[in-house]
Amino acid sequence: MRALLQIFASSLVVAVFSVLPGRAAAGYGVQPDGQSLPVTVNVIGTVATPATLDFVVYLDGLDRDPYVWVSDSLQMDGYGLPLGRLVGSCAPYELIPFGEPGKWVCRESTILMQPGRTYYWWLDFRRLDTGDYAGQQRVSGPFSFTLVPQAPPVEPPPVAPPPEVDTTSAVSTKTVLSAATLPSEDAFNGTVSVKQTTLTRLLYGTMKSLVTPRTLAIACWTQPDWESVLAAEGDQPSPGSSTVLGFWKPALPRWLHLAPATCGPVQELLDSGVATGKRAAALATVLHEAMHAYGIDGEARANCFAVQLVPFAGRKLGMSTTRAAYLGRLAVRYVRGHAPAGYWNFTSCRDGGRWDIDPARPNLG
Structure with a gap:
């Protein structure tokens, strides 16, 4: 068992999240939580600003494999994955320090989000409690936020376009x-x-x-x-x-x-x-x-x-x-x-499923 723990401790995820200070408290989503977030809208009706949104989570030394999911639906499957349209996500190595002990930020683009819509996000992670080596899958959330369109800024007077340049030769x-x-x-x-x-x-x-x-x-x-x-x-x-x-x-x-x-x-x-x-x-x-x-x-x-x-x-x-x-x-x-529609089969592509090439060990969980 000690050898197994040493192998597990060599994981880079462990190295990142095991140094978080403070007492043990299971991970949870911090913000946004029910807020209305002002956005500006461009001429084609999509979000112009802000270009990104920050989703703040708390993690301590017993939390592993944290994923942040952002969707247009609060529905999720048994793995904590969105059943609605995915508009953003962060893997463990995409989280950045928030500046406070134990807090991390998933900074996600708004390019797939629509003004006037309510979206949902949640934290999906594995909790290693005392005596539980494999850990327990947990989800914090879902939390909601709404993108509220604001009046567009006053546009400056039009500027004369630069002279046209022949780019024909640069076309592949x-x-x-x-x-x-x-x-x-x-x-x-x-x-x-x-x-x-x-x-x-x-x-x-x-x-x-x-x-x-x-x-x-x-x-x-x-x-x-x-x-x-x-x-x-x-x-x-x-x-x-x-x-x-x-x-x-x-x-x-x-x-x-x-x-x-x-x-x-x-x-x-x-x-x-x-x-x-x-x-x-x-x-x-x-x-x-x-x-x-x-x-x-x-x-x-x-x-x-x-x-x-x-x-x-x-x-x-x-x-x-x-x-x-x-x-x-x-x-x-x-x-x-x-995966878009038709690119994943939850029935066949799972541990013990008919497409599992190594049924002796978990590799599709």
Whole structure:
């Protein structure tokens, strides 16, 4: 048991939240709680200011894995995940110090929130009480807040527009066939589309530990190139309420095509080794598209297998077993919480479900 406690204590989440001073008191949401928050509205009817809202929570040394969820509904499932539309969330590593002992802030964008609406938020965490090693899942909330539109500020007199500049030459014309001409690089900086060789090796090594691997080249596209590639495929970067983060094309079976919104967070993970929900989810996106290349059809099924492979990839990155498992847990919760319709199956993708690749241990909770 002592060895297990030492392993558990090595988790970075423990390192962050075990140093909180004060007497033990289970975590709880602080604010906002029932307030009406003034917002200004832009010309298209969405929130102009403030650009972000702060959700304050209290945590002590026995609280683990704190997640903040913001939704248009107060309904949640048995995991504490929103059943309504998710408009914001924070993983443990996205919380920032509030300035008072034990208090932390989830700073979330208002881009998905609408003026005049009431929203709900809550704190979802695990409580480690004395004698309870695994801990108990708890939820504080839901709490409500309302965005109240205010009169827009007086606009200054119009300013003459600058002379038009011919930007035709800067418009990307890239297609999936352009991937073969991309330079091979071991890192993606967001300014040049590349064939990301580090990710190719990571993916190959991850799959080799499980099945007969195949080499899949990975194209990391810049935003202009990504939009051009999707346009050539008859798609858009953000169709409807979802965002295209990557795709695999059967006609070019050896290539995975990834958005900068995927390659960027994965590169941050490769560079720093620090796990966050967004980085874990981005790595899961890479594995999701790889699942299609390996013959796994169905978006929900590919997502389920992908999040379970994240710990294997973490081990290939040199993480300890505990850290890799934590990376996988972040991937499960983030992907499950942000998956659009048809991309998650709660019945099949659960511990002991028919898509559980390792029923002997909990990995989908």
